Every structure is written in structure tokens, then in C-alpha cells.
Amino acid sequence: MIAICNNEGACGIAATGASLARGDLALDAIEAGIRLVEASEEVRTVGRGGWPNLLGEVELDASVMDGTTLRTGSVGSLTGYLHPVSIARQVLERLPHELLVGEGARRFAAEIGAEAGELLMPHARSAWQRWLETEVSAAEQARWPDVPMAELCQQAIDPETGRDTTVFLAQDVEGHIGAGTSTSGWGWKYPGRLGDSPIIGAGSYADSRYGACACTGVGEMSIRAGTSRAVVLYMKMGMSVEEAVHEAVEDMRALKGGLIGRVTIHAIDRQGGHKVVAVNGLPENHYWLWRAGDAAPSSHPCEIIAISDVPAPKPTAHRRYEQMGL
Ligand code: ASP
Numbered sequence: 001m002i003a004i005c006n007n008e009g010a011c012g013i014a015a016t017g018a019s020l021a022r023g024d025l026a027l028d029a030i031e032a033g034i035r036l037v038e039a040s041e042e043v044r045t046v047g048r049g050g051w052p053n054l055l056g057e058v059e060l061d062a063s064v065m066d067g068t069t070l071r072t073g074s075v076g077s078l079t080g081y082l083h084p085v086s087i088a089r090q091v092l093e094r095l096p097h098e099l100l101v102g103e104g105a106r107r108f109a110a111e112i113g114a115e116a117g118e119l120l121m122p123h124a125r126s127a128w129q130r131w132l133e134t135e136v137s138a139a140e141q142a143r144w145p146d147v148p149m150a151e152l153c154q155q156a157i158d159p160e161t162g163r164d165t166t167v168f169l170a171q172d173v174e175g176h177i178g179a180g181t182s183t184s185g186w187g188w189k190y191p192g193r194l195g196d197s198p199i200i201g202a203g204s205y206a207d208s209r210y211g212a213c214a215c216t217g218v219g220e221m222s223i224r225a226g227t228s229r230a231v232v233l234y235m236k237m238g239m240s241v242e243e244a245v246h247e248a249v250e251d252m253r254a255l256k257g258g259l260i261g262r263v264t265i266h267a268i269d270r271q272g273g274h275k276v277v278a279v280n281g282l283p284e285n286h287y288w289l290w291r292a293g294d295a296a297p298s299s300h301p302c303e304i305i306a307i308s309d310v311p312a313p314k315p316t317a318h319r320r321y322e323q324m325g326l
Contacts, residue, residue: 001292022185041121048117061197063088063204119184167215201229282304
């Protein structure tokens with residue numbers, strides 16, 4: 001048995017480990033852990049307390065994958081519900097579909113009696129209001145929200161502050177492997193933007209015969225490289241979990257243009273091994289690990305690999321953080 005999650009999952013990993021130790025299914029253990037992260041207002045990139053999009057609305061993405069049946073459930077651009085991971089789980093359990101977005105996801109959430117609630121917390125509301133007043137021209141504020149937004153999303157909050165996700169991978173006592181993700185995506189994203197978190201194969205993938213992978217960071221990169229599916233496929237083709245993750249890093253070197261930044265690739269294999277690499281990461285990038293017999297989860301540094309084509313940080317980022325009181 002093993003569970004890993006990214007640093008954002010700190011408040012949920014002990015619950016996931018305890019659930020696995022009781023003999024629960026991997027997906028149940030993952031859902032229990034992620035729900036705690038979604039409920040925490042301290043985690044500003046997942047669930048309640050997450051950053052809003054350009055319109056000032058918190059749009060959530062989440063997914064689960066059962067590596068034994070290869071069934072998945074995802075929701076994208078979901079507003080107004082507190083636990084998108086559980087709604088994603090019910091997509092898997094109840095529907096013949098794998099992914100619901102926007103109004104359809106809301107409709108399904110209401111139909112199953114999912115817990116509704118306000119997601120935009122005061123810190124995020126005032127940061128967004130401040131952004132609107134300082135970064136959007138008076139003429140556009142007067143016409144808001146009927147203004148072109150393509151430029152605005154290019155200049156929005158620095159993604160390294162306004163972005164993250166939680167990802168959990170686990171193998172249960174029966175050997176079932178699962179993956180789960182949940183995020184508010186990028187702060188100040190273009191409305192309707194989906195990251196990699198609800199895209200199975202990009203933000204996560206699980207196959208109990210080989211292992212599982214999940215990514216955090218610039219979702220646009222893992223979508224383009226098909227990272228999570230690639231890592232599991234590389235293991236199927238005979239690579240170790242370390243080799244598979246390193247091969248996926250090589251895939252990312254081939255990305256040209258578009259947004260290039262940090263991506264952290266988390267992977268486990270079916271023999272109890274794991275590997276976490278932060279592409280373009282920083283020394284503070286850590287992940288959490290729990291294994292059968294561990295009294296408590298432990299935090300470990302990610303391996304850091306720099307790839308080319310990393311843009312310099314925006315010079316104005318710090319001014320924006322100050323304005324937003326971050
Ligand atoms: N991967 C997430 C997304 O692209 C964000 C993150 O993990 O930083 O929405």
C-alpha cells in the first residue's frame with residue numbers, strides 16, 4: 001500500500017493513509033483525502049478559497065480514475081459546489097459518461113444532492129476587485145464584463161502565485177490503484193478554461209497493472225505532452241517508474257512556444273515504488289508520502305529538472321502581489 005500527494009495535499013494525506021490502512025479501496029481513500037483539501041480555505045488553489053477566473057467566479061476542475069476498471073469521472077468549470085472530487089466520483093459511479101463541464105456539471109451536482117456553497121472567500125474577492133480596479137482601464141470597467149478578455153488573461157496574476165492543484169495517487173491492500181485531482185485552476189484564467197486536472201491522460205492516469213501518474217503546474221504543458229498516460233504507458237513498455245517519469249520530462253523538452261513553466265510529475269508503480277520530478281521546479285517543491293506501516297506521512301523534496309525555454313518571471317509580478325496583499 002502506498003499513497004502520495006503534492007504539497008497542497010498536506011492536510012489530506014494522513015486521512016488517505018488511515019483509510020488505506022483500514023482496508024478501504026484506493027478511490028475511497030483518495031476521495032477522503034482530497035475532500036479535506038477542498039474544505040480547507042488555507043489551500044488557495046483547491047475548492048473553497050480558490051482563486052477566481054477573470055470574471056471573479058471560482059471555477060473548479062476535478063477527476064478520479066479507477067485503475068482496475070479504467071473508468072474515470074471528471075468535472076470541469078464547475079461553479080457553486082464544495083466538493084468537485086465527489087461529483088467527479090459520482091460521474092464515474094452513475095453515468096455512462098466520463099466528463100461533464102459547466103452547466104451540465106452543475107445540473108448533475110444538483111441532481112445527486114451534492115453540497116452547494118460559496119467558493120469565493122473574502123481574500124480572493126478583494127484581490128480580484130483590486131485587480132479589476134488597477135489593471136483594467138476605466139472604459140473597460142464601465143462596460144464590464146462585455147470586454148475582450150484575451151489580453152487580460154495574458155497579463156493576469158503571475159501563475160506561480162495564482163495556481164496549483166492537489167493530486168493524490170494510491171494503491172490499496174488489494175492492489176487496486178487510483179488517481180484523483182482537484183483544483184480551482186489558474187487564478188484569473190479565461191472563463192471556461194480547463195486545465196489538465198479534469199483531462200484524463202494529461203493531469204492523471206491510473207492502471208492497476210502498471211501504476212499511476214498525476215501532474216500539477218502548467219496544465220497546458222501536460223495536456224500537450226499527454227504526460228500522465230505517457231508515464232503509465234512507458235511503465236507498461238518496461239521502464240521503471242523513475243525511467244518513465246524521466247522520459248516524460250524529455251517529452252516536455254519538445255514543447256515549443258505556448259506557456260512553458262513548472263510541471264510536477266508524480267508517479268507510483270505497482271511494486272510500491274514512486275518518483276516525483278518538478279520540471280523547472282524550485283528547491284521548496286516537496287511532496288507527501290505514506291506507506292503501509294508508516295505512523296505518519298512524510299514530506300520529501302522533488303527531484304528538480306530544468307528544461308529549456310523557460311520565460312523569465314514577469315517584472316511586474318511583485319508589484320501585483322503587493323497590490324493584492326499576498
Ligand atoms: N495543473 C493545474 C491547471 O493547469 C494548476 C496547477 O496545478 O498549478 O489548472
